[in-house]
Amino acid sequence: MFYIKKKHKKVPIEDPIYTTCPMCGVEHEVDLTDVLTTGGDLYGTQVYCHRCSVERAKQHKGQEWAKQIIREGV
Known part of the structure; x- marks a missing residue:
């Protein structure tokens, strides 16, 4: 289990x-x-948020890769 400590x-x-x-x-x-x-x-x-994930995919992997991200809802 992960937890944070607040006021001990x-x-x-x-x-x-x-x-x-x-x-x-x-x-x-x-x-x-x-x-x-x-x-x-x-x-x-x-x-990254969904919008920026798609933009980064376009820049680094191309338009088809970005379309796959959109279809899968990643």
Whole structure:
């Protein structure tokens, strides 16, 4: 179990969990299970919002890859 400490008390981390997109700064929900099972960690992982994920896919992998992301709803 992961938890944070607030005023010397353990506070469980419960859904929904939010993060900030490192590209546009929008706050969005993130699934910690997905982050941790794909090799991420709680300290160094950044999760892009859906819009920025599509834009990055276009830039790095091309239009067809971005279309696949949109279809899968990643």
